[in-house]
Amino acid sequence: MTATLTAERIEVRDFEDFQALALSKTWQDGLPLVPPTEDRVAAMLTYCDRDPSFSFGTVAPYYGAATVEKLAIIAVMAGCAPEYFPVLCAAVDAVVQPEFNLYGLQATTSPVTPLLIVSGPLADEIGINGADGAFGHGNVANATIGRALRLVMIILGGGTVVPQVDRSTHGFPGKYSFCAAENVPATPWDPFPVQRGFDRSTSTVSVFGVHGFHSMVDIVSDDAADLMLTLSAGVAATGTNNMTHGGEALLVLCPEHAAIIGRSGWSVSDIQHFLFEHARIDMTRLPEGFRTYLRSRRPKWVDQDRYPVVDRPEQHQVLVVGGTGIHSVYLPSFGSTVAVTRPVLDAAGDPVATLAALRS
Template sequence: MPQTVSLRSQRIQTHEEDPVEVMYARGVTDGLPIVPPTEERVQRMLAAVNRDPQELLGTVGPNYGRATIEKVAINAVMAGCHPSYFPVVIAAASALCDEKFNTHALNVTTFSATPLAIINGPIRHAIGVNCGHNALGHGFRANATIGRTLRLLIINIGGAKPQEITKATMGHPAQYTFCVGENEEESPWEPLHVE
């Protein structure tokens, strides 16, 4: 059993109620059902990395909420991530928090902007990221849940709730998840990390 760490995030008591419905009522989903972020599940996610749960990765606009390792883990659980994806989730969340990325502008525009995570390196194969046919389609847990975690971070930490803060005129299906693996082995171009 991995060592447990002290968690500081707010606990939501669901009693006999359906925890998924409680999360809908609290407005912390993207419109799809979530995996309830029980303490045990969050602990398993945190055990995948050797990081302080209270370590601050940065803030997420538009409300500039604090993205700690613990809060990122909670959202990764809710998105359905396997713990082996968590190092990639942390890297993507760190990029999301970079001031140059400007999550504030991304989420208050009337345009349907959304982050795209492109994963490269040996880990993409190790965790099953689809880099080939149907890479933007359904059927690949890593692609679906890593990208979905970014959207949940934007909603739950950044405060970008539709029709409240987010003002996209039409929206876009990629706002649920937008994550692919770079097919470096078959690409005719240099990989992105070389740029």
């Protein structure tokens, strides 16, 4: 379709002038931005069959409308290729869902950010990395899609550091970008979205409100129970929001650890129940004042000295991401949030299998 763009046109002299403008308008994350020319924005809409005025919702806490046109402008600024745009749209669709609690993530003092996990055929087609170094630097799709979501949160949601809406005490490098693919070939179970009822042929984006991760190394265990004891000890960390708020927690297994657990015949449910029973905090190690506070926050566990990280086994979310090596990671959550999975859909609401189905 031929897109009709309605955004205000602003004339700038050059690249540097646009950077100064973006800084003055707080349209920035501290890194240089790509000027969103009309041609670039039109190109960004190549793989979108929705009207530019269509809105996925509003972005808390300033509640700017997440229209297709605005998202395309921001995607250009973040450096996205047009092929990445459908994934960004699904990510925005996920974070604006009420249960994700974007307002809380944006305004808290906690160092929390949305983690994007892309699953399905589009992840491979556009080259999102879910293997070696997936959470790090070096992949354009990972970096720019994650960055684009952060810019959406800043520009449309008001999540700026100055003026202070984002009140995170220390911040977190993942606030620049935190996006990867699920390593489906290395997953011994159904992929994460399939466990949530989606078809394998449907591309999805799952968002998790997480803190930075804790790396857990076990180079010895070759049995699921032994390995899970190691990982449970790491998950039972004190001082996390999960300890004070409950909520969901995320265990990201490396392929080698996942293979050990899979060979032992364990299911995801087995992992969740093992974590629930063994990833528990020793309350006797905490001062009485803090123990009293925890009992007031999570009274269900008031009489127990071994305090669970989550309130129900299924709140332990499990993924496989990463490459060679024996490092799995635990990502505590914000607590007051739940993971949301949204499919990549066309304008008719049908799941998208390939980019060709979206080409406008």
